[in-house]
Amino acid sequence: MDEQPTRHPVRTLLRTLDHAVFRRVGERSWPMAEPVLPRLSRSANHGLLWGGVAVGMWALGGTRGRRAAVRGVASLALVSATVNTLGKGAVRRKRPVLDAVPVVRHLPRQPVTSSFPSGHAASAVAFTVGVALESRGWGAALAPVAASVAFSRIYTGVHYPSDVLVGSALGVGAAFAVRGLVPSRAQLPPPARPRTDAPALPDGDGLYVVVNPSSGAQPQLMDSVRQLKSELPRAEIIVHEEGGGPLPKVISDAAREAARRGGALGVCGGDGTINAAVAPALQFQVPLVVLPSGTFNHFAADLGTETVAAACAAVANGSAVRVDVGRITPLAARSAEPTCFLNTFSLGSYPDLIRLREHWSPKIGDPAATLLGVAKILHTAHPLKAVVNGRRRAMWLLFAGNGAYRNLGIAPVRRHDLTDGLLDVRIAHGGRFARTRLLATVLAGGVARTRLYAAAHSRQLLISGLPEGARMAYDGEVVEAPTAFQVDKLQEALTVYRPLEERPRARPMSG
Known part of the structure; x- marks a missing residue:
């Protein structure tokens, strides 16, 4: 101008x-x-x-x-x-x-x-x-x-x-x-299909909800419990306390009672708490109610159940969908039970980051603990060596998502479909100056164009040759990994309550 x-x-x-x-x-x-x-x-x-x-x-x-x-x-x-x-x-x-x-x-x-x-x-x-x-x-x-x-x-x-x-x-x-x-x-379209039958429980009769107080901020958790009691007054609420038995057993007992009464199993907490409910829900064939109240609620967000009120409305209306379940099956010990996951599985630097973040978070908070963990990993970590689908690799990270993720660069953002039957596999390779090159490439937004990073959709991963003591992460939990295992999916295996989608109004036809 x-x-x-x-x-x-x-x-x-x-x-x-x-x-x-x-x-x-x-x-x-x-x-x-x-x-x-x-x-x-x-x-x-x-x-x-x-x-x-x-x-x-x-x-x-x-x-x-x-x-x-x-x-x-x-x-x-x-x-x-x-x-x-x-x-x-x-x-x-x-x-x-x-x-x-x-x-x-x-x-x-x-x-x-x-x-x-x-x-x-x-x-x-x-x-x-x-x-x-x-x-x-x-x-x-x-x-x-x-x-x-x-x-x-x-x-x-x-x-x-x-x-x-x-x-x-x-x-x-x-x-x-x-x-x-x-x-x-x-x-975006509704992320979970197809719709399926589930019991409508208008007042919560037959719903057993396990609350995990250690999964998030106490004020938010207590608000969720009060809202649940108000919306579904006849629901049975079980608060898991220290000394009251392992959380998986408490959830399993609740699932058994829900199955006996033809009701549903609910969990109030974060992704780790929700993960603990998957195996009991599958075992007793009861639908799952996800009440998001933990530190992270990625599955609830992808499902479209972002508030307790939305979950309660779905239970009252009997609105539910079926979703895929990721599965990690040890190959060396045939009798070992598979481990289920709803969000992600990973090997390499990410399990180390979770462990370091949990160690420092009580002292300095989550954001600072995450940054400190990243800095330490970049300084001290070494690539993990394993055989993936018959090919030996040196990797900084192996990631498998339960469903294809939309992403920005290397970071998964959101899933469009929780029943696509796919594993979203991403591998950050090792190599000469790989740590510095990969970090620079990620910051520049060009991971899709580098040989250090590979992404693909698969239905199965066979992983072997892991060193003893290697750790894996799934849905935010970190455990010791088997030396050989298979990662695949149970398609449409789990019924989960989900609010009805808001459908767009039909436009009148012009004359």
Whole structure:
């Protein structure tokens, strides 16, 4: 946008209107705005305000809040790169003259970059719209803050209204561009099929729920139990306490009683607790109720049961689906029982990371413990050697997901179908400088194009030649791995309650 006079009548009119609105904002008195808007404007410098909001959402917002925070940060990063590299470089517009703006509103340090477009407005809108595309509640809560940040740029005299409008439009575009690359959950088809019969238990009669207090934050767990009692008052709730016997036995006893009464087995906890219920549910042929209340609830999220209320509604209506179950079967000891998993199985560095995170987490918290674990593994770990499907390999990581995952780079994100019969296999190979090369490639987003990383879909893995003491992880649990075993799937083996899908309304046919 050129500040020089132009003969084009439309441009002249828009420029005149832009300046007129700017002067009107500067001349008008805005009660309660002076102590708030300049500080709010400064707090949004370099995205610090939105970074803090994202951290809070991650800590307090549950599964949906964490997804919304990630989507908001990704949208902000995209629009920041666009504005700073293309927008401000392509259009060099001088900042407004501050004569019409009271001195009390001036920022302590005036920006010197191009006025067009407004980076603050772009970041505020990108983050908020990105959040809203994943969680309308969080988006509605942040909308007034984003609008205030955008308006503060005019109020403090550092941007013209058109700068803010165009920046806001770029923010909206960035949020929708991110959604195009990584669809929100509302866009994706139901992740579990086919639907199947399960007993409808309107008041919870016949439902036995085992609660694992050690699987997550106590306040969240107690809220889940209170909500369960309110929604399904006749359900039997069994709280597993230390000294009350092993958790698998408690769950097995509950499954036996549920089968005797023609009811269902429920578990309240994280992925590890849910995993402990799979074998009893299969053994006694009872449907499973997943009540997400643990530290991680990946299976519940992929299933589409993200709240206790949703799970209770599914039980009351008898709404259920069938899902695949991953299976790890030792080959050396024929009598050994298979181990089931609903999410993922892995060998190599990931089990070590889980072990280190659990060791340090009580002292420094999960995020710091994870970073410290990654740093230690990168410094000290060695590739694991094993024979995979008849071929000897040196691997940093072998990952097998129960179903094909959508992913960003090397990180699995979400499954579209929990009954596809496939294992999502990924291997990070060893080799000369493999650790450094793989890390650099992952950070650059190019894992699909390197020989250090392989991905494929399979129905079976045969793994042998593992050294004694090697560890494996499944659904967040870490145990010693057999020296030889098979990984495959039981297709549509488990019945799980799941809320009814919201089907789109049919559009009327045009005449």
